Amino acid sequence: MTKKGIKPRTLDHLQDFGCTIPALILILMFTYFPILKLIQISFTNWNLLNDHYDYVGLKNWKWLFTGSGRKYLVNSLKVTFLYSAGELTITLFGGLVLALIFNTMHKGFSALRAIVFMPKYVAMSSAAVIFLWILNTDNGVLNYFITRLGGRRVDWLGQSSTAMISILMLTGWRAIGYGMIVYLAAIRSIPKDYYEAADLDGASYWTKLRSITLPMLGPTTLFLFVTTFISSMKVFQSVDVMTGGGPNRSTEVFVYQIYSYAMEDFRMDRASVMALAFFILLLVITASTMKLSNGRVNYDT
């Protein structure tokens, strides 16, 4: 034992703690501290164009929940949940159907699977410009196919009724392969004995699907539901590149609205209340889906 200073054991513990310090400092600075700062800004009337700001109490909160901001809050909630519902349907239902189609050990299939999964790695902004071109009203190839089949040209991004569908096409293209891969991994891990036993009973494909495969996929479905739901709430890029929130705010999702208050209107006060509302919404969704899954899901993503 050294007499002066720190004991070697304590020093050892200090070193271990030291290893975590860089990460902890960065996390505190760029995750937790900004939340406090947001709360502070939400009580001011800060416009980025002025250097000066005053504290105005609950004015911004009132503006958001009872004032003129309410209308847009409700709209962006509706739009975001609509988008979420679309992405969830494509990832869960579409992913499951593809997993069943692609569930073969045959070598050729692994190449096909890779192609279906690849769009996930195409950056969203690249994917969005590709879809802008495919969906182009006059020269787009999708409208060409539609007219060949006897339909009329659709102004995909120019009208409220189809703008969200267009964004979901882009999302679906990138997300469906992910759903497929996750479901495939789960299907592969179902013990073969179940199917062999069912075969002895002469069970048909559909019977096996209904009474073995689907029930065994419950936890995976829950995992996909929770993670996709939360990540879909944060949608921004596809909207920013494809529609800019329009037309008539029909694709103005939550994050896009926060962004435009802050970076286009320079209203830091309003953007901050909106961001805090978004944070609370995410917490509520996370807490309720965790309760739903009751700890059966692993949040490894």
Next chain:
Amino acid sequence: MLTEERTITERNERAIRNRRAISVLQWVLAIAVTVVAFFPIYWMLITSVKSQEEVLLLQPTFWPKEFHFENYANVMHKVKFAKYYVNTVIMTAGILVCQIITGVFAAYGFSKGQFKGKNALFMVVLGALMIPLQVTFIPIYVMFAHWHLTDTYLGLILPEAVSPYYIFMLRQTFMSIDDSYIDAARIDGVGKVGIITRILVPMCRSTLFTVTLVTFTSGWNSYFWPKIIAKEESHRVLTVGLAKLRDTFAGQGTMNNHEIMAGAVMAILPVVILFFVFQKYMLSGYSKAAMK
């Protein structure tokens, strides 16, 4: 006896026939799905080598009449595409280096390390998973504007310099390694850093590699923060630059789609190549997360 045998063979035959029908159906559907999934990529590739007149035809051609590879050079001339590339490489490399260093050390501290409040502090890390940049970007932007970090590489990298996800995944792997390796090394006089770099990291390299690939692609493809913090062309990254190509060609409308597609091909190439080379790791990264 005899009838029973016959029904069994009959049943087997029917099962085999069914299985064959299903496998044919699977092939047909799988190929159809693949064609649809690949079409946008194909369309991007062939549009990128078409001439302007051909792009504007009302009846699109499904194979280019002539190959115009100069479209690629044109994009490089009209905007600072090479600059976007360099910026993206610097940003992604910076994020990778920072996340690996902070992640490996923190993962060691939270797995094999011993100190008071370890679990409580780890909860702080996990809690950060629930606070995305989409919530916190306003104060960070204000802070960075104050520190003159807008339009700098440091500004692009810093908010992504640590990843709670990376720490979490590595901690799980480090915990699976038996303490006896570490004790043995310690007896041999290997220090903390040596234990991390010479024992834990090499033993966990496949997980480390998979997680790092995820970090690389999400860094390369990131858009939200670069768009906010880098307004000038000097620090614009590929994703933002590509989305802005339409504004750059403003007024020319759809006329420049062949060049925009050439830009898109160049922007996604590194990640797509990486995907096909390291397919096994990339697929396992996702399914590993979902299993258990």
